[in-house]
Amino acid sequence: MNIKSFVAIPIVSVLCLGLWAGCSSPKPKSPVAQAQSPVPLQAQPQPPPSPLVKTNRLVIHADQPGAEISRNIYGQFSEHLGHCIYGGIWVGEDSPIPNTRGIRNDVVAALKKIQVPVLRWPGGCFADEYHWMDGIGTPTNRPSMINTHWGGVTENNAFGTHEFMDFCGQIGAAPYICGNVGSGTVQEMMEWVEYMTSDADSPMANLRRQNGREQPWKVPYFAVGNESWGCGGNMTAEFYADNFSRYNTFVKNYPGNNIYRVASGGLESDYHWTEVLMKQNVDRLKHGGQAMNGFSLHYYTLPTGNWSHKGSATDFDEAEWFNTFQHALVMDGLVTKHSAIMDKYDPQKKIGLIVDEWGAWYDVEPGTNPGFLYQQNTLRDALVAGVTLNIFNNHADRVKMANIAQMINVLQAMILTDNEKMTVTPSYWVFEMDTVHHDATLLPMDLQSVDYAFGDKTIPAVSASASRDQAGKIHVTLCNLNPNQSIEVPCELQGAKAGKISGRVLTAPEMNAHNTFDRPDHVKPAEFNTFKVTDDGFITTLPAKSVVVLEVE
Ligand code: AHR
Numbered sequence: 001m002n003i004k005s006f007v008a009i010p011i012v013s014v015l016c017l018g019l020w021a022g023c024s025s026p027k028p029k030s031p032v033a034q035a036q037s038p039v040p041l042q043a044q045p046q047p048p049p050s051p052l053v054k055t056n057r058l059v060i061h062a063d064q065p066g067a068e069i070s071r072n073i074y075g076q077f078s079e080h081l082g083h084c085i086y087g088g089i090w091v092g093e094d095s096p097i098p099n100t101r102g103i104r105n106d107v108v109a110a111l112k113k114i115q116v117p118v119l120r121w122p123g124g125c126f127a128d129e130y131h132w133m134d135g136i137g138t139p140t141n142r143p144s145m146i147n148t149h150w151g152g153v154t155e156n157n158a159f160g161t162h163e164f165m166d167f168c169g170q171i172g173a174a175p176y177i178c179g180n181v182g183s184g185t186v187q188e189m190m191e192w193v194e195y196m197t198s199d200a201d202s203p204m205a206n207l208r209r210q211n212g213r214e215q216p217w218k219v220p221y222f223a224v225g226n227e228s229w230g231c232g233g234n235m236t237a238e239f240y241a242d243n244f245s246r247y248n249t250f251v252k253n254y255p256g257n258n259i260y261r262v263a264s265g266g267l268e269s270d271y272h273w274t275e276v277l278m279k280q281n282v283d284r285l286k287h288g289g290q291a292m293n294g295f296s297l298h299y300y301t302l303p304t305g306n307w308s309h310k311g312s313a314t315d316f317d318e319a320e321w322f323n324t325f326q327h328a329l330v331m332d333g334l335v336t337k338h339s340a341i342m343d344k345y346d347p348q349k350k351i352g353l354i355v356d357e358w359g360a361w362y363d364v365e366p367g368t369n370p371g372f373l374y375q376q377n378t379l380r381d382a383l384v385a386g387v388t389l390n391i392f393n394n395h396a397d398r399v400k401m402a403n404i405a406q407m408i409n410v411l412q413a414m415i416l417t418d419n420e421k422m423t424v425t426p427s428y429w430v431f432e433m434d435t436v437h438h439d440a441t442l443l444p445m446d447l448q449s450v451d452y453a454f455g456d457k458t459i460p461a462v463s464a465s466a467s468r469d470q471a472g473k474i475h476v477t478l479c480n481l482n483p484n485q486s487i488e489v490p491c492e493l494q495g496a497k498a499g500k501i502s503g504r505v506l507t508a509p510e511m512n513a514h515n516t517f518d519r520p521d522h523v524k525p526a527e528f529n530t531f532k533v534t535d536d537g538f539i540t541t542l543p544a545k546s547v548v549v550l551e552v553e
Pocket of ligand 1: 123357405411
């Protein structure tokens with residue numbers, strides 16, 4: 001039997017997202033998701049247009065500070081998929097590309113500037129077929145495997161636990177490991193945690209020492225499986241809830257390392273899954289079991305809402321621009337509804353909603369491997385990042401981590417590489433501009449936005465979030481989704497006085513403006529000064545299709 005026929009049958013039969021022969025199969029939608037998805041997948045009769053909102057009004061309640069915006073909302077995701085790891089992060093010590101212990105220096109330098117707080121690895125769907133012991137020890141002795149989800153390529157395990165931890169250290173990110181529930185054993189998961197975090201004279205800790213690492217690493221975040229409703233095992237909520245309990249029991253806290261345990265969420269708007277997991281957590285706590293600390297949500301933005309024809313990353317018209325944001329804004333409803341269920345079982349909000357995969361997902365670039373999910377990244381993606389991060393900031397009481405998919409060369413990437421060439425993307429710049437919100441205090445706001453209308457459909461044109469940092473400075477991120485019109489936003493600051501204001505803007509003349517290896521600086525932030533201090537705050541004019549970050553002192 002050749003390898004292709006060996007893997008093709010299970011992939012099709014389980015309808016998993018990973019694609020052997022290309023990205024033509026749709027990501028499955030559960031009946032629940034189809035019934036409850038806030039944006040219909042197929043065209044549906046539209047309600048009559050509501051009257052256009054004609055004026056903006058932003059009130060920032062600086063006198064009513066909210067939750068801390070966890071820096072982890074600005075987290076990233078790196079999977080063994082396409083050229084995220086191999087070529088993007090890892091080139092090997094013998095590469096002519098400048099590297100430190102095999103890890104690209106240019107990529108590390110760029111990532112340090114956006115202060116990546118936390119990095120999820122090794123997947124994704126890949127995590128539930130990854131066997132960590134294959135990725136330790138002398139590289140030439142490491143067994144290979146087939147990456148059945150992503151292009152069917154041979155994975156030689158050159159990048160394993162030690163290399164990932166080294167990368168996290170080089171960029172200053174906390175590791176967030178995703179464990180294998182789907183095809184791995186409880187013992188395997190237990191031993192991985194011992195290998196990474198135990199300082200005892202024990203078999204796994206000694207194996208780590210033999211492999212050159214004396215001290216245990218800190219592993220603050222650990223996920224028990226990924227998308228267990230789909231590529232992670234096609235489980236029901238009830239079956240997964242029991243499996244979570246069982247695996248999680250053996251994820252041990254060795255002295256000096258306290259693990260934040262994340263349970264897999266259901267598919268997008270599968271609220272039943274959330275109910276089951278949250279309820280079982282309450283029951284588990286009553287019996288003294290090991291609880292979960294976080295609960296994950298994945299949601300991707302497709303311009304068309306159709307997994308078979310997602311749309312091009314660069315070649316799109318205003319209709320697709322509009323639809324992209326209509327889909328991106330669905331995130332707010334998903335977070336709100338999952339949070340409401342979590343509130344029922346966890347009113348003190350001890351459990352975090354962990355949006356550990358999100359971003360824009362397009363058709364792959366023509367001529368690239370369909371299983372590698374390589375896509376360009378334009379100003380549109382910057383706006384997707386801007387509005388989504390605003391949503392997370394505004395839900396900082398519940399959203400404790402988010403991980404954009406993915407860091408390099410895959411989906412909505414921060415960085416694109418081609419051998420020795422590298423460029424950062426417009427999305428990268430939004431993460432860079434938004435570093436001001438890391439661990440700052442959310443300032444709640446009331447925002448009334450004018451509509452951005454296209455055809456007979458409307459969405460709010462403006463999105464915003466605000467925070468106060470430890471030095472007392474207020475930062476406001478504002479996005480204007482309208483690609484044709486600048487928008488004036490008067491802002492009332494309650495409980496604070498605007499003195500000095502400065503700003504930065506990310507915009508470009510074209511909706512699909514992007515950076516290339518030959519023109520890496522085409523889209524990048526510029527100084528912004530279209531604002532004026534007023535008696536009760538300030539007034540600013542946002543350019544069409546822009547992300548603006550203001551600093552108010
Ligand atoms: O990010 C790509 C894939 O999307 C991940 O592997 C999977 O978890 C998700 O469905």
